[in-house]
Amino acid sequence: MRAQIKMFETVGVLVVFFFLLIMGALFYFEAQKSALEKERIISSEKYALQIVLKALYMPELDCSFLVTKKDNCIDKIKLYKMAKMLKDDEVINDYFQEFGHAKITVKQIWPETGETVKLYDYEILDEEGKPAYSADLKTQNPILLYDPWRDSYAFGEIEVGVYIE
Amino acid sequence: MKYRMPLGSFGSSGPLNKKGIGNQGLPSHLFPKGKRGFELQFHWIFIMIAGAIILAFFFSVAQKQKAISDERLQLTLATEIENIFTGAIVARGAKKLPVPPQGIDFKCEVGCDCNFFIERAPRQFGTKAMFAPERIDSTEMVVWTQELKVPYRATNFLYLTSPDVKYYFVYDEDGSAAHRKLKEITKTIPPFIEFQIVELDELMREDAQEYQHTRFVFVDPEEKITPQDIERMSLHPSFTSESASAVKIEAGKIWFYKKPRKTNSLRLDGIGLSYVGMPSIFAAIFSHDKIMYECGLKIAFKKLSYVSLIIAERAAELEEKALTAGMALCSFGATSKTCRDLNPGFKCDGGAKIMQLLCRQHELGKSLSTKLDIQKISELDRCKLFLDAENRNLAAHCPELF
Numbered sequence: 001m002r003a004q005i006k007m008f009e010t011v012g013v014l015v016v017f018f019f020l021l022i023m024g025a026l027f028y029f030e031a032q033k034s035a036l037e038k039e040r041i042i043s044s045e046k047y048a049l050q051i052v053l054k055a056l057y058m059p060e061l062d063c064s065f066l067v068t069k070k071d072n073c074i075d076k077i078k079l080y081k082m083a084k085m086l087k088d089d090e091v092i093n094d095y096f097q098e099f100g101h102a103k104i105t106v107k108q109i110w111p112e113t114g115e116t117v118k119l120y121d122y123e124i125l126d127e128e129g130k131p132a133y134s135a136d137l138k139t140q141n142p143i144l145l146y147d148p149w150r151d152s153y154a155f156g157e158i159e160v161g162v163y164i165e
Numbered sequence: 166m167k168y169r170m171p172l173g174s175f176g177s178s179g180p181l182n183k184k185g186i187g188n189q190g191l192p193s194h195l196f197p198k199g200k201r202g203f204e205l206q207f208h209w210i211f212i213m214i215a216g217a218i219i220l221a222f223f224f225s226v227a228q229k230q231k232a233i234s235d236e237r238l239q240l241t242l243a244t245e246i247e248n249i250f251t252g253a254i255v256a257r258g259a260k261k262l263p264v265p266p267q268g269i270d271f272k273c274e275v276g277c278d279c280n281f282f283i284e285r286a287p288r289q290f291g292t293k294a295m296f297a298p299e300r301i302d303s304t305e306m307v308v309w310t311q312e313l314k315v316p317y318r319a320t321n322f323l324y325l326t327s328p329d330v331k332y333y334f335v336y337d338e339d340g341s342a343a344h345r346k347l348k349e350i351t352k353t354i355p356p357f358i359e360f361q362i363v364e365l366d367e368l369m370r371e372d373a374q375e376y377q378h379t380r381f382v383f384v385d386p387e388e389k390i391t392p393q394d395i396e397r398m399s400l401h402p403s404f405t406s407e408s409a410s411a412v413k414i415e416a417g418k419i420w421f422y423k424k425p426r427k428t429n430s431l432r433l434d435g436i437g438l439s440y441v442g443m444p445s446i447f448a449a450i451f452s453h454d455k456i457m458y459e460c461g462l463k464i465a466f467k468k469l470s471y472v473s474l475i476i477a478e479r480a481a482e483l484e485e486k487a488l489t490a491g492m493a494l495c496s497f498g499a500t501s502k503t504c505r506d507l508n509p510g511f512k513c514d515g516g517a518k519i520m521q522l523l524c525r526q527h528e529l530g531k532s533l534s535t536k537l538d539i540q541k542i543s544e545l546d547r548c549k550l551f552l553d554a555e556n557r558n559l560a561a562h563c564p565e566l567f
Contacts, residue, residue, distance in 0.1 A: 006208075015213060025226075043244060057255035059318045059472045063394050065565035066556060077479045085475065094467065097291040116539070129536055149486050 002141065041137065048139035048160045051099050055119075055158060057145065063146045073144040074158070080107055083119050096122055101163040103136065108145055110155040124163045136161035203440035206274035237437055239286035242558060244309030246281070247288045250308075254293055254323045259309035259355035263559040264327075268302030271295070271325075271453060277460035282556040288404065292468065294461040296451040310513050311444040315526065315545065316553040317476060317567035322461070324451040332360035332450070335368055336384045345532055346414070347384045350446065365390070373403040378520045381422075381431070382450055392420040412449045417539060419446070421455040438462075439539040442547045472540035476567055477504050477523035483564045484520075496562035504528075513548035519555045519566065522548050 053059060056072055060082050063073035086092050104119040126132035138161045145156040184392020196294060242265045249262060275281040279290035279298070294313075309324045330403050334351060336343040347362065354360065363371055365383075373378060373379065392413055400409065404424070411422035411431050418437035434455050437533055440446055445462060452458040480497035487495035501507050504527050511521040534536070556566055 010208075017219075021222075023513075031427060046244075050248055053255055055252060059320065059468070060475050062318075064318060065567055066560050067565060073303075075479070078475050078480050081475045081478045081482075085471065091471070094292075097289070148483060151564065164181065 004047070011067060032147060038149060044137045044162045044164055045139065046073045047100070048071065048102070048137060051102055051162070052139060052141045052158055052161045054098060055104060055160070056141075062146070063137050070144060070146070072142075072144055073153075074106060074140045074156070075146045075148060077148050079117055079119065079145075083117050086120050101133070103159075103161040103163070105159045106143070106145070106159075107143075107159065108156045113154075122163075125165055133163040133165055137164065191204070197495040205494075207408070215386070230280055235284075236286070237284045239267070242283045243281075243288045246283065248297065250293060250323060253308040254295075254310055254321050255533050257310055257312075259307060259357055260344060260411045261305045262308055263358055264301055264304060264306050264457060268300055269297075270308070271297040271457070272299070273454070273457040273460045275456060277456075277463060279457065279460050288465070290460075293323060294320055294459060294465045295323045295325065295520070296448045296461050296466075297453060298327060298330050299453045300375075301325065301327040301329075301379075303327045303329045307355070307360070309447075311447060311511075313444045313465055313469075314474075315441075315549045316556065317472070319472050320465045322448055322465070325463055326358055326448055327377070328357075328359065331374060331376040331379045332358065333367055333368075333371065334360055334384060335366045336362070337379055337389050339389070342386045343384050343389075346386045349443070350384065350414075350450075352384075353447075355445065365481045367401065369401060372401045373409075374409045377408065378411075379404070379409040381409065382451065383411060383413040385413060386416045387401065388415050392437065395420075395422060395431055396433055398430065399423075399429070400541070402429055405429045410454070414440075414446055417543065418559065419449045419458070421449070421458070423454070427432060438537055439542040441542050459537060462537060466530045467534035468530075470527050470534060473523050473526040473530055474504055477520050477527060480504065480520050480523060480566055483566065487563060492563060495559060497566065513544050513551060517551060519552065519559070521557070522552050 032075050056074070060075045061078050063070040063075050086095060100120065100122055101122055101124045102123045103123075106117045106119055108115040126134040138159055140157050140159045143156050143158050145154040146152075147154065177439070246269060248267070253260070253262070265283050270282040273280070273290075279295070280287040281290070281295075282288075288442055304426075306329065307324075307328070307454060309326075310321050311324070312318045313320050313322055319477065334347055336347045338344075351360065351362065361371075368381075375559050381400075382389070395411065395413060405427055407424075409424040409431075411424075413420040413422070417435070418438045419438055419440050421434040422431040422435050424430070438449075438455065438459060440449060441462075448461055449458050452461065480498035481502045484497045484499040496518065498520040498522075504524035507520065507524050511517055513522055513525050513527050524557050529541050529548070535546070559566065
């Protein structure tokens with residue numbers, strides 16, 4: 001009888017011990033999950049900045065000519081031509097390696113014309129072809145927009161949104 | 166007087182002899198005889214099983230956590246290194262950067278599946294034309310960027326090397342062209358990269374030094390020695406157990422060599438490949454092998470095909486604008502707005518206009534991104550010269566093209 005009581009005592013101790021252990025583990029894993037989520041957001045932000053950097057130095061878009069060379073500048077004709085080119089599935093798949101699941105838009109800010117060009121958009125889609133992302137983290141950067149038709153510059157911004165699953 | 170017996174872990178007790186040992190040579194308080202003895206033995210088995218389970222649980226959690234944190238660290242490092250490479254490829258010039266203690270491995274497989282690894286965490290080269298040794302595990306690495314100009318910038322080449330790689334530039338003293346080419350190469354190399362110039366006759370006397378890898382660069386634009394001559398040559402015997410490789414730079418071709426283990430001679434690695442300008446010569450020098458060089462060039466040509474198409478369409482737009490503004494001299498040869506509608510079959514020659522040359526470059530780039538071809542590369546070189554001349558002619562009185 002005494003042994004049985006002791007046995008129950010032991011089992012009780014073990015139950016309490018495992019209960020506490022599971023609670024601790026649950027708490028720990030939940031904390032880990034939220035830390036991981038934060039890390040994912042930070043890494044997506046960094047990724048967005050990388051895309052901005054890549055886009056600004058792309059020979060497909062830059063304002064680099066024989067006499068003039070401007071940093072952080074996008075040529076308007078090149079921008080329109082590239083946006084048109086990226087409508088082709090084969091081309092956008094090639095640029096996917098560079099930009100990944102993201103959306104790049106270029107907007108003229110001053111002089112205000114309301115001009116916005118969607119350069120690249122590659123969403124995360126599910127098997128049925130519906131959008132399957134939880135958020136898109138946006139990063140904006142100021143740029144110069146060169147208008148070769150008028151040989152003038154305007155202020156604009158490049159916005160990069162990174163799609164997160 | 167009652168003797169209080171020592172208690173078992175679960176409060177059970179049992180008689181002890183003087184030495185505290187039971188009848189079977191085991192501590193009698195642990196394994197007493199009879200029903201109580203059975204109970205106690207069961208207790209101890211139970212304790213051991215429970216203890217083992219608890220221990221195994223903690224051990225497996227710790228192991229899993231270690232594996233996850235290692236993997237996370239590798240992935241974070243790989244991402245950081247990728248960001249560094251992206252930053253370096255858009256910047257100009259050379260710089261020294263720290264290397265993670267795990268080192269960085271670079272590998273390109275047939276089919277151009279190129280990756281760099283931080284231990285087991287891979288990252289694709291993607292659209293970056295990168296050229297690196299097989300492994301960098303020194304504390305610092307040298308990153309150097311050069312533009313591939315045709316004559317506009319098509320892409321940037323990123324060269325990576327380590328202070329643990331020694332470069333020997335080998336040339337034939339009798340060749341003046343070799344001397345000129347050597348000078349052209351060595352004066353461009355940034356000061357962080359250590360190299361030594363040796364004459365062909367002296368190569369045999371150069372013994373192996375304490376480097377992880379040695380790269381021999383045979384500069385032979387006059388093709389005084391055949392690629393097979395290098396195979397017949399012997400390095401200093403001290404190279405037998407060392408890691409080494411070589412490239413031979415000719416007027417229009419580059420040959421790659423590997424040094425088999427436990428030998429002091431070099432073996433040709435496939436057929437010779439063509440190159441386009443100095444940036445691709447450096448690409449060959451800094452590439453681990455022929456595959457990495459070939460893949461890097463293919464990436465660059467793919468990019469060229471897109472850049473040339475955009476510039477060609479830009480030329481068509483500007484020509485339209487120039488004609489509207491009455492600038493009749495500004496003709497880029499744009500008979501249509503896109504390369505697709507332009508009469509195909511143009512070749513890069515003196516009679517071609519800018520738009521035709523750019524569209525031809527687009528075609529060449531597209532074709533070279535799948536297969537390197539010496540004739541197409543030399544045509545690309547001609548295109549570059551004609552385009553440069555045309556662009557300079559028009560720059561004075563027309564909108565800037567590139």
